Amino acid sequence: MATDTLAPSAAVTAPKIKSELMQQRARAARIFLVPMLIALAVVAGWPLIRSIYFSFTDASLSNLDGAQWIGFGNYLRWTTLDSGAVRYRGLLADPAWWNAVWNTVRFAFISVSFEAVLGMIVALVLNAEFRGRGLVRAAILIPWAIPTIVSARMWSWMLNDQFGILNDLGMRLGLLSQKVAWTATADTAMTAVLVVDIWKTTPFMALLILAGLQMIPKDIYEAAEIDGVHPIKQFWKITLPLVRPALMVAIIFRLLDALRIFDLIYVLTPNSSATKTMSVMARENLFDFDKFSYGSAMSTMLFLIIALLTILYIWLGQVRFDGGDR
Amino acid sequence: MGATFDLWKLTKWTLFYLLVAVIVVVSVFPFYYAILTSFKSGTDLFRINYWPDSFSLNNYYNVLNSGSFPRNLLNSVFVSAVTVLLALFLAVTASFALSRVRFRGRGLLLLTILGVSMFPQMAVLAGLFELIRFLGIYNTPWALIFSYTIFTLPFTVWVLTTFMRELPVEIEEAAIVDGATPWVIITRVFLPLMWPALVTTGLLAFIGAWNEFLFALTFTSNNDTRTVPVAIALLSGNTQYEIPWGNIMAASVIVTVPLVVLVLIFQRKIVSGLTAGGVKG
Amino acid sequence: MASIELRNIRKSFGAVEVIKGVDLEVRSGEFMVFVGPSGCGKSTLLRLISGLEDITSGDMLFDGKVVNALAPSKRGIAMVFQSYALYPHMTVYDNMAFGLTLEKGHDKAEIRQRVEKAADMLQIRQYLDRLPKQLSGGQRQRVAIGRAITRDPKVFLFDEPLSNLDAALRVATRIEIAKLHENMHNVTMIYVTHDQVEAMTLADRICVLRDGHIEQVGTPMELYEKPNSTFVAGFIGSPKMNFIGGERAEKFGAKTVGIRGEHLTITPNEGTWSGTVIHTENLGADSYVYLEMGTEEPVVVRLDEANSYKSGDTVHISPMADKIHRFDAAGKPVN
Ligand SMILES: Nc1ncnc2c1ncn2[C@@H]1O[C@H](COP(=O)(O)OP(=O)(O)OP(=O)(O)O)[C@@H](O)[C@H]1O
Ligand SMILES: [Mg+2]
Numbered sequence: 001m002a003t004d005t006l007a008p009s010a011a012v013t014a015p016k017i018k019s020e021l022m023q024q025r026a027r028a029a030r031i032f033l034v035p036m037l038i039a040l041a042v043v044a045g046w047p048l049i050r051s052i053y054f055s056f057t058d059a060s061l062s063n064l065d066g067a068q069w070i071g072f073g074n075y076l077r078w079t080t081l082d083s084g085a086v087r088y089r090g091l092l093a094d095p096a097w098w099n100a101v102w103n104t105v106r107f108a109f110i111s112v113s114f115e116a117v118l119g120m121i122v123a124l125v126l127n128a129e130f131r132g133r134g135l136v137r138a139a140i141l142i143p144w145a146i147p148t149i150v151s152a153r154m155w156s157w158m159l160n161d162q163f164g165i166l167n168d169l170g171m172r173l174g175l176l177s178q179k180v181a182w183t184a185t186a187d188t189a190m191t192a193v194l195v196v197d198i199w200k201t202t203p204f205m206a207l208l209i210l211a212g213l214q215m216i217p218k219d220i221y222e223a224a225e226i227d228g229v230h231p232i233k234q235f236w237k238i239t240l241p242l243v244r245p246a247l248m249v250a251i252i253f254r255l256l257d258a259l260r261i262f263d264l265i266y267v268l269t270p271n272s273s274a275t276k277t278m279s280v281m282a283r284e285n286l287f288d289f290d291k292f293s294y295g296s297a298m299s300t301m302l303f304l305i306i307a308l309l310t311i312l313y314i315w316l317g318q319v320r321f322d323g324g325d326r
Numbered sequence: 327m328g329a330t331f332d333l334w335k336l337t338k339w340t341l342f343y344l345l346v347a348v349i350v351v352v353s354v355f356p357f358y359y360a361i362l363t364s365f366k367s368g369t370d371l372f373r374i375n376y377w378p379d380s381f382s383l384n385n386y387y388n389v390l391n392s393g394s395f396p397r398n399l400l401n402s403v404f405v406s407a408v409t410v411l412l413a414l415f416l417a418v419t420a421s422f423a424l425s426r427v428r429f430r431g432r433g434l435l436l437l438t439i440l441g442v443s444m445f446p447q448m449a450v451l452a453g454l455f456e457l458i459r460f461l462g463i464y465n466t467p468w469a470l471i472f473s474y475t476i477f478t479l480p481f482t483v484w485v486l487t488t489f490m491r492e493l494p495v496e497i498e499e500a501a502i503v504d505g506a507t508p509w510v511i512i513t514r515v516f517l518p519l520m521w522p523a524l525v526t527t528g529l530l531a532f533i534g535a536w537n538e539f540l541f542a543l544t545f546t547s548n549n550d551t552r553t554v555p556v557a558i559a560l561l562s563g564n565t566q567y568e569i570p571w572g573n574i575m576a577a578s579v580i581v582t583v584p585l586v587v588l589v590l591i592f593q594r595k596i597v598s599g600l601t602a603g604g605v606k607g
Numbered sequence: 608m609a610s611i612e613l614r615n616i617r618k619s620f621g622a623v624e625v626i627k628g629v630d631l632e633v634r635s636g637e638f639m640v641f642v643g644p645s646g647c648g649k650s651t652l653l654r655l656i657s658g659l660e661d662i663t664s665g666d667m668l669f670d671g672k673v674v675n676a677l678a679p680s681k682r683g684i685a686m687v688f689q690s691y692a693l694y695p696h697m698t699v700y701d702n703m704a705f706g707l708t709l710e711k712g713h714d715k716a717e718i719r720q721r722v723e724k725a726a727d728m729l730q731i732r733q734y735l736d737r738l739p740k741q742l743s744g745g746q747r748q749r750v751a752i753g754r755a756i757t758r759d760p761k762v763f764l765f766d767e768p769l770s771n772l773d774a775a776l777r778v779a780t781r782i783e784i785a786k787l788h789e790n791m792h793n794v795t796m797i798y799v800t801h802d803q804v805e806a807m808t809l810a811d812r813i814c815v816l817r818d819g820h821i822e823q824v825g826t827p828m829e830l831y832e833k834p835n836s837t838f839v840a841g842f843i844g845s846p847k848m849n850f851i852g853g854e855r856a857e858k859f860g861a862k863t864v865g866i867r868g869e870h871l872t873i874t875p876n877e878g879t880w881s882g883t884v885i886h887t888e889n890l891g892a893d894s895y896v897y898l899e900m901g902t903e904e905p906v907v908v909r910l911d912e913a914n915s916y917k918s919g920d921t922v923h924i925s926p927m928a929d930k931i932h933r934f935d936a937a938g939k940p941v942n
Contacts, residue, residue, distance in 0.1 A: 019661045020678040021502065028508035029423035033435075036420035036483060043476045044442050047453030054452050064456055122349055130342070137597075138590050139350045142357055145589040147537040149555040150578040154360045157571050165359060168374045199352065207597050253444070260446035263539035267559050279448045279540075286452055287544060296452045303449035310444075496692035499659050504706035504758070505680030514705075518696040 048303070054296035061292045074297035091297045096273070097281065101305070104277040107190065108258035111197045116251055118198065119205030124239075126206065127213045144203040152267035155196045159183055186274040193268055193275050197261070205250050212246025213239070252313055259306050278302045357582070364575035371572050385576035394549040395577060398557040402581075405467050405553060406535040409474040410528050417482035418524075422512050424483065425490040426498065436487065443480035447540055450476065458545055469545040470553065474538060478531040485530070485599055489523040490516065526599035529592055533585060554581045609670050609683060609761035609795050610635040611656060616665035618651055625651050627819035628665070635670075638788050638796045640806045642842065643816035649799045650766055652816065656797060657764050658682050669762075680706075685755035686764040689771060691747045693739040699726075699750050700735040703757045725756040728790070729783070745776040752787070763796040769805065777802075785809055803843055807831075815839050837938040840865045846895060846907045848932070853901075855880060861933035861941050868895065868909035870930035878923030882906060884916045898922065 055074055059067035076090040091097050126137055143151070158165050161181035170176035182192040216239065224234050262279040269275045282302060286295030363371065367384035389395050423429075424436060454473055463469045493516060501515050517524075542553045549557070558577050562569060589596060611633040618626035625648050633639045641649045654660040656667065658679035667675050674682055685706075693702050703722045707713045713721075726732040729749045739747055748768060755763060768784075769777045785808065788796055800806055806813050807827045815822040815830065815838070823830060823839045834840035840848045848865045856864045872878075873896070882900030894914045897905040908924060916922065933941040 019658065019676040020681075021658060022661055024678065025427050025508060026429065029427040029429060032419035032423040032508070036416045036479065039416055039475055039479055040439070040442060042457075043454075043472065043479075044445065044450060047450035047457055050453030050456055051450055054456075064459075121345075125342075125346060125349065128342075130346070132346070136346055136350055138593060139353045141589050141593055141596070142586055143353055145533070145585045146357060146582050147555055147585070149537070149539055149559050150360075150582055151356065153558060153574050153578055154356050157363065157575065158356060158359060160571075163372045163374065163571075165374055165376075199356070203353070211597070256444040256446075260448060262448065263555070263559075266539075266543075279446070282448050283451065283540070283544070286455075292452065299446075299448045299451060302446055306446050494690065494692070496688045496690050497694060500686065500688060500692040500694070500754075501705075502659060503657065503679050503684065503686045505709045506705075510709065515694055 051296050052300050052303075054293050055300045057293050059293045059296070061287065061290050064292070067293070070293075074293050075301075091294065091301060096276075097278075097298065097301075099273065100276050100278050100281040103190070103275060104259060104261070104279075107193065107197075107261065107275075107277065108255055111194050111201070111258050112251060112254050114194070114198045115202045115205045115254060116247065118202045119209050119250070120247070122202060122206035123209035123213055124235075126210050140203040140206060143200050144207075146200070148200065148263045149267055151196060151200050152264050155192070155199075156183055156268050159192055183269045183272070186272065189269045189272045189274045193265055196268060197258070197264055200264075201254060201257070205254060208250035208253070209243060209247055212243040212250075215246075216242045252310065255313065256306065256310060259309065260302070278305070357586070360575045360578055360582075363571060364579045367572055385572040386580070388570075389573050389576045389580065394552070395554075395557060397550050398552050398554045399580070401467055401551065402536055402553040402555075405470045405474070406532050408467075408471050409478050409535045410531045412471065413475060413478040413482045413531055414524060414528055416479060417486050417527075418517070418520075419512060420483050421486035421490050422508065422516065424487045436484075439480045439483050443477060443484060445476070447476065451540070451544060454541070455544065464545060465547045465551050467551070470535075470538075470542055473541040473545060474535050477538075478535060481534065482527050482531055485527045486520075486523060489520060489527075493519060522595060523599075526592065526595040529588060530596065530599050533589075536581075536585065611762065611795065611797075612666075612668040612671075613656075614666040614668070616652075616655060616667065617663045618648075618655055618660065619663045624663075625819055626655065629819075629821055631814060631821060631824065633795055633797060635795055636793045638798065638809055638811045640810035640813045641797065641799045641816055642801070642803060642806045642813060643822075644842075645801070647816045648819045649816055653764055653766055653797060653799050656762075657684055657686055659686075680709075683761035684764055685758045685760035685762075687748075687751050687755050687766070687768045689767040691739070691751045691771075693747060693750060693754070695739055698736055698738055699731065699742070699753075702739065702750060703735075703754045706754070706758045721757050721759070722753075725753045728756060728787070729753045744772055745780060748772065748780060749783070752784070756787075756791075761794065763791075763794055765796070765798040767799055767801065770801065781805055781808065803845060807843070813843070815842060833940075834865075834932065835940055837863060837865065837934050840932055840934075846909060847904075849902070849906045850904075851880075851902050851906070856933075859931060859933055862936045863934040863938070864926075865932035865934060866926040866930060868907040870927045871906075871908045871924045872927070873908060873910070874923045874925050876923065878925040880906075880925075881921060881923045884918055884920040884922060886918065887914060887916050889913045896922070898924070 054064075054067065056069060056071060057067035058070050058073075072090075074090060076088065076092045078086050078088045080086050122140060126133060126140075146154075157163075159167075159182040161167065161179050161184065164179075164182075166182070167176060167179040171179070180188060182188045220238055220242075221234065224238060229237070260279055261277055262283065265275050265277055265280050266283075278298060279302065282295050282298035284295070285291040285298060289295075362375065362378055364385050365378065365381050365383070366375075367380075367382040370380045370382075424432060424439075454476075458464050458469045458472065461472070463472065497515065497519075498511055501511050506515065536553075537555060538553075539555045539559065542556045543559070546552050546556065552560075554577070558574060558581065561574050561577065611631075613629050613631040616626055616629045617624065629652065641652060643649050651660065655662050658674070658677060662675060666673055669677075669682060679686075694705065697705065700722055703725060704718050707718045707721065722735070723732065726735060729752060731746065731749050731753055734742060734746060734750070739750065742750065748771075751768070765784075769780055772780060784798075788794075788809070798805075798809060810827055812824060812826055813830055814824045817838055823835050825833075827843075830839055830843045834843060834848075837850065841850070844867055846868045848867050849871070850863050850865050852863045856862060880900060882898030884896055885899045885905060886897040888895040888897075891913070892911075894910050894912065896908045896910065896914060896916050898908065899905055906924070935941050
């Protein structure tokens with residue numbers, strides 16, 4: 001795009017002539033960026049480094065300053081028993097941790113899949129022209145606008161075993177034979193969390209997909225119409241491929257969000273090992289169990305896992321972000 | 327022939343509107359039910375109704391007059407507003423540099439900023455906790471303003487960069503010929519053109535700060551310093567089995583209504599702001 | 608007063624060289640027009656002169672002083688853009704005054720006086736309180752020109768200022784610019800255009816650019832009468848010059864001969880060449896006859912009056928002997 005025309009030309013034939021204008025702009029750019037970079041370094045970079053550092057120490061909440069370096073002990077250590085058997089300890093050998101990893105990944109995968117499909121349906125509906133479209137768009141923005149904590153509490157009231165309206169509705173419609181303690185039962189806790197999360201975040205997905213849909217030129221469909229292509233085939237052959245970039249970006253945003261889920265589960269199903277995610281477990285260890293360094297190891301692992309999955313997804317999906325140098 | 331065609335068309339439209347109805351009802355019902363519940367008191371709470379049949383402001387009275395909820399509201403407003411202003415101030419100048427000046431490593435920098443905005447906050451929690459205690463701002467609103475910068479700043483920078491990239495080059499060049507420095511271009515030419523973008527970005531950042539839970543839970547420790555999400559999450563009765571659902575719903579409605587109203591007023595702008603993050607291209 | 612000199616100016620974007628060594632002198636007070644096909648580097652050259660773009664090598668001199676690194680605002684230039692580039696949030700008055708308010712040493716009264724003087728010159732005084740969006744395209748372009756005048760520049764730079772206007776407005780504004788040049792005769796003007804009528808009517812001298820090189824510089828009539836390449840010959844003049852090759856050209860001792868439509872006469876019975884009419888256009892005052900005679904493009908004959916030839920007619924044509932342009936294989940004129 002033409003935005004770059006003001007820029008000094010790239011390095012191949014480095015210009016000998018550095019004009020006042022370009023110097024002034026370069027200097028201004030530097031001055032403008034420094035405060036932001038310092039802010040990000042202080043608030044993100046340094047804490048990240050410290051968190052990783054703590055995971056290699058024996059720090060405890062009451063004794064952060066006196067933390068001693070212990071190497072990989074929080075991740076894995078082993079003792080050989082007299083009997084000769086080797087006993088492994090540490091995060092990598094902690095079944096509760098792997099349970100949390102599994103819960104997180106399962107949650108992220110299922111919720112994002114549902115959101116992608118439902119979001120696509122909602123986006124297609126909103127992309128059609130019909131009376132009351134504005135109303136529908138306003139309606140789907142409501143779940144998005146409601147704070148997560150509030151939706152967690154709203155839904156836990158609706159899912160209440162004794163007085164919840166969903167049990168009542170289920171019984172009236174004959175879908176349930178008895179009242180279910182949705183959030184308290186291990187079997188249904190994850191379902192409850194998924195339902196609330198999908199309810200809350202499908203609108204975001206739908207809006208991102210809708211923006212992609214609206215960039216597809218209308219005449220493509222008109223041409224397909226004239227050629228007599230069946231609407232369902234139109235979807236697979238035209239809509240889906242063309243909206244794919246938008247969809248991939250929407251999915252990655254949501255995936256990153258889902259992998260770090262904390263507040264919904266903290267409020268909706270506290271203390272349920274069926275839904276305990278990496279974030280919930282890490283915070284528990286950091287601040288509730290006084291295992292600060294162990295919690296740091298978890299948050300470090302969480303960071304690594306998310307980074308790994310993201311790189312994998314971007315690489316496999318060939319996602320392209322708008323921005324950066326063309 | 328004609329009759330079957332019409333029938334098919336009719337079914338299609340019926341099914342379509344059915345789908346629309348389902349989408350609307352599912353989206354709105356939980357909030358509707360929360361409002362419904364918030365107006366019930368006493369034993370009415372435990373009778374399940376689908377339509378409003380009793381009306382009492384008791385819960386609102388309780389929430390606003392007892393405990394620290396009004397204080398929590400003030401905290402939330404203060405923290406969110408200051409966070410947004412700070413982020414916008416830093417982001418406007420930074421996004422000028424990122425969208426209008428080419429320099430080596432700009433693409434990498436943009437990607438890093440995007441990366442930070444999608445960063446799991448848990449990964450920095452331990453380090454932030456140490457830093458906040460070191461700075462002596464633990465259990466004050468400043469701890470939250472400080473820590474919220476981690477997600478509001480990259481987000482505002484990213485969105486404003488996208489917006490600023492769309493401003494016509496020739497206007498900027500005309501200003502350069504007129505003798506405007508980058509600072510003058512930003513303040514006297516771009517800012518007046520960008521206020522819709524600023525409102526959108528600011529609003530989205532505000533919502534993000536208003537809804538934040540993890541940092542607020544961790545960096546504040548008593549009722550008077552908490553923000554509303556934490557207050558609502560921790561609202562409980564005398565015993566574990568006596569959850570004050572009426573109060574919770576009233577508090578939820580109080581917290582949510584302003585947001586919903588804002589979002590509905592600015593819905594077009596919000597949609598464009600949300601999608602500015604990367605769908606194009 | 609400012610003369611501008613370009614010495615072996617080069618400009619690359621990354622690895623692509625766009626301006627490939629340009630030497631040019633624009634005299635003080637001159638109206639210089641840059642023409643050339645799209646993408647040949649006209650805008651780039653103008654932006655190099657303005658200082659909005661850095662030169663990669665060579666020297667740029669204003670009044671004999673090197674200004675290679677000088678900021679645009681210090682060069683004493685003003686620029687009028689194709690898209691007008693008015694500040695949308697400022698009134699016409701503020702648009703015109705913006706540059707002066709940024710310069711030190713102008714008080715309010717002086718600024719007002721200068722804005723109003725410029726506004727009077729362009730008859731836009733009644734619009735001073737409006738926003739750009741409340742003006743028509745032609746009015747906006749006049750405001751853009753007014754903004755440039757207000758700054759009292761030594762050099763005026765125009766980049767296709769009329770291309771967004773409709774045909775009638777284009778003519779009117781063109782005349783306006785010509786008048787402006789008359790009134791401000793010591794201001795140097797450089798004007799980029801696609802439109803060769805604009806070039807011919809406005810220019811003191813025209814600079815024909817091709818692919819980052821200067822092809823020829825000269826007054827409009829020099830270019831019309833003595834083009835020094837087939838490229839310039841084909842670019843200047845409308846309808847386009849006819850090029851005839853092969854045996855017909857060899858008779859004239861050239862690889863190609865060029866002859867303008869207005870320099871061909873139709874002779875009823877016999878002529879130098881003959882061809883079949885494939886199309887005619889009657890424009891009222893004059894008319895064109897298109898002939899098929901085995902050349903790459905049909906040969907156009909321009910007549911001073913309406914004609915009644917029909918497709919399929921065979922006609923004979925003769926060139927005016929002293930108007931024939933002879934070119935060699937490299938497209939250069941044969942002497
Ligand atoms: N900022 C830039 N980066 C890279 N290439 C550029 C840039 N600006 C111009 N170019 C290239 O330089 C060449 C000349 O461009 P320029 O805009 O000067 O052409 P022009 O003669 O003005 O064409 P037109 O008549 O279409 O306006 C083109 O090939 C263009 O693609
Ligand atoms: Mg151009």
